Amino acid sequence: MLKDITLGQFFPGHSLLHRLDPRVKLVLTAAYIVALFMAHGVFTYGVMVLWLAAAVRLSRLRVRVLVKGIRPLVLIITLTALLNIFYTDGVVLFSFWILRVTLEGLVIAGRMVLRIVMLIMGTFLLTYTTSPIRLTDALECLLGPLKKLRAPIHELATMMTIALRFIPTLLEETDKIMNAQRARGADFDSGHVVRRARALVPLLVPLFVSAFRRAEDLAMAMECRCYHGGEGRTRMYPLRMTPLDGCVLTAMLAVSVGVGVASRFGY
Amino acid sequence: MTPILKTEQLSYVYGAGTPFERRAVDRVDLEVAPGEFLGIIGHTGSGKSTLIQHLNGLLRPTEGRVLFEGRDLWRDPKQIRRTRFRVGLVFQYPEYQLFEETVARDIAFGPRNMGLSEEDAARRVEAAMQLVGLAPEAADKSPFDLSGGQKRRVAIAGVIAMEPDVLILDEPTAGLDPRGREDILGHIRAYHAEHGSAVILVSHSMEEIARSVQRIVVLNRARVAMDGTPHEVFSRVTELEQTGLSVPAVTQVMRRLRALGLDIDPAAYTVRQAAAELAPLIRRARPC
The missing domain is CATH 3.40.50.300 (P-loop containing nucleotide triphosphate hydrolases)
Incomplete structure (x- = not known):
């Protein structure tokens, strides 16, 4: 079912990670990604795993939910691993036919897989614990200085909010239309490529029609409430940094700098 | 049975x-x-x-x-598609599922998926349109040009045409x-x-x-x-x-009347039934 796509989904909750200021989370996710790509040896990777594990623990989310997010990317991860195993030169462990497996290949493949999995889990943790609205608020705030350069930051943020807001709605709609056409004997899951593509017409036409209808309705509703862009607009829930936010931010930024430095020394 | x-x-x-x-x-x-x-x-x-x-x-x-x-x-999950032709389901707001260029083609979507010939499908489309009260002239119109109520009929006809x-x-x-x-x-x-x-x-x-x-x-x-x-x-x-549901207005009236002392069936739920219950009482009350 389409509803099972968890990409970018938000799980409401009251854990520490949920309550953290979204700007802090956004900055820390960026720091986490940079640190993850700098990590090299066992020590730095260990620190990153601990970081992720602590965050997962604090989010109070079930690990299963996070693992489920990786599922759509299993193919890419496997491909990366295989390419690295077979195409890295070094000490040959064993070989068959035209394939050679090297020790270096295994190490690099393991590192890559770990990196990708942790990258996905870390970033998913952000979207799982932060509502899309708070996330775009944070983004707008962090990109705020660019407004001075006349970059349409508020418009971008609004567009993103709306897009994010309508992803679940459109998915639900897709599900509904699919079921309605299935009830009339539409077959989306079998046949060759051309047949499958043709089978999508009864799904896509109503979906587009309804997306346009929704867009028109939304624009109308926004205008009715005097929406006129970001100028002078105040927030219902202004973002506020608490001392806790500050502590977490400082501590974790320090950790990521530490990881960066340690990796330079080969740890 | x-x-x-x-x-x-x-x-x-x-x-x-x-x-x-x-x-x-x-x-x-x-x-x-x-x-x-x-x-x-x-x-x-x-x-x-x-x-x-x-x-x-x-x-x-x-x-x-x-x-x-x-x-x-x-x-046998393979048989499910065939069962769907025999158990027709019209969803809520079915007009949002219309997609074809003409009303007739949209209604024929189900019958064609059943593997019926063009003539059979056309015959069923005609019959279904008649059943839901769509004029034959509507057949060649775009479903998107119709009014909400008309669209709804087209969508219902699309399921009825499978004759489930x-x-x-x-x-x-x-x-x-x-x-x-x-x-x-x-x-x-x-x-x-x-x-x-x-x-x-x-x-x-x-x-x-x-x-x-x-x-x-x-x-x-x-x-x-x-x-x-x-x-x-x-x-x-x-x-x-x-459970948050109410009885039909007629039933409510009948209940009130019974509470007032009339000897009637409080569960009458159509105007016709209520009339049948009340008519004898009224006739009796009227001086001849």
Whole structure:
């Protein structure tokens, strides 16, 4: 079912990670990604795993939910691993036919897989614990200085909010239309490529029609409430940094700098 | 008579294993006899829509079974598509599923998926259009140029054209004006009378159901709360009100009259029945 796509989904909750200021989370996710790509040896990777594990623990989310997010990317991860195993030169462990497996290949493949999995889990943790609205608020705030350069930051943020807001709605709609056409004997899951593509017409036409209808309705509703862009607009829930936010931010930024430095020394 | 459709201890859980886990249908036993006109009624979120999506195999039960003509739907998943032609399901707001260039082509979508020849499909389209009260001239129009009520008819015709043995309609009158409602219900009743198919009408409006169906199933919080003739169901007013449903206005009037001391059946649920109950009393009261 389409509803099972968890990409970018938000799980409401009251854990520490949920309550953290979204700007802090956004900055820390960026720091986490940079640190993850700098990590090299066992020590730095260990620190990153601990970081992720602590965050997962604090989010109070079930690990299963996070693992489920990786599922759509299993193919890419496997491909990366295989390419690295077979195409890295070094000490040959064993070989068959035209394939050679090297020790270096295994190490690099393991590192890559770990990196990708942790990258996905870390970033998913952000979207799982932060509502899309708070996330775009944070983004707008962090990109705020660019407004001075006349970059349409508020418009971008609004567009993103709306897009994010309508992803679940459109998915639900897709599900509904699919079921309605299935009830009339539409077959989306079998046949060759051309047949499958043709089978999508009864799904896509109503979906587009309804997306346009929704867009028109939304624009109308926004205008009715005097929406006129970001100028002078105040927030219902202004973002506020608490001392806790500050502590977490400082501590974790320090950790990521530490990881960066340690990796330079080969740890 | 053996039921054409039957559910046994049917349960369905949404989002199992996530924080959103919710049991939408809970151990429901339901039987539908061939040719029966059944109403399913329940408050918003009582599991009506989820339940009916099991009846043509769109949802797979988390627990329990769905039997069509005594055969388990999910024993052979390959057969499910064929069952869908025999258990026609009209979704809520079905007009949003229209996609073809002309009305006739859209209605022919189901019949063509059944593998019928062009002539057979055309014949069924014509018959279905007539049944839902669409003028033959509408056949070549774009469905997107029609009014809301007309679109709804096209969508219903699209399912009727498959000539299913069971026709299920989920809130077919939602969002229509009173006249449009009566129109659609009239066409559904006509279809039932003409084809002898079983019809399942899902609604949250008692008025609507009262005038059409032979049997009512009341759903409350994912479970079957009542199952009986309209007369039986409408006699249990207090229970109905507890589930957030009301009885038809006529029944309310009859109850009040009875409370005032008149000796009448308080469960009369159509104007005709009420008139039949009251006429003798009025005649007796009038001095000759």
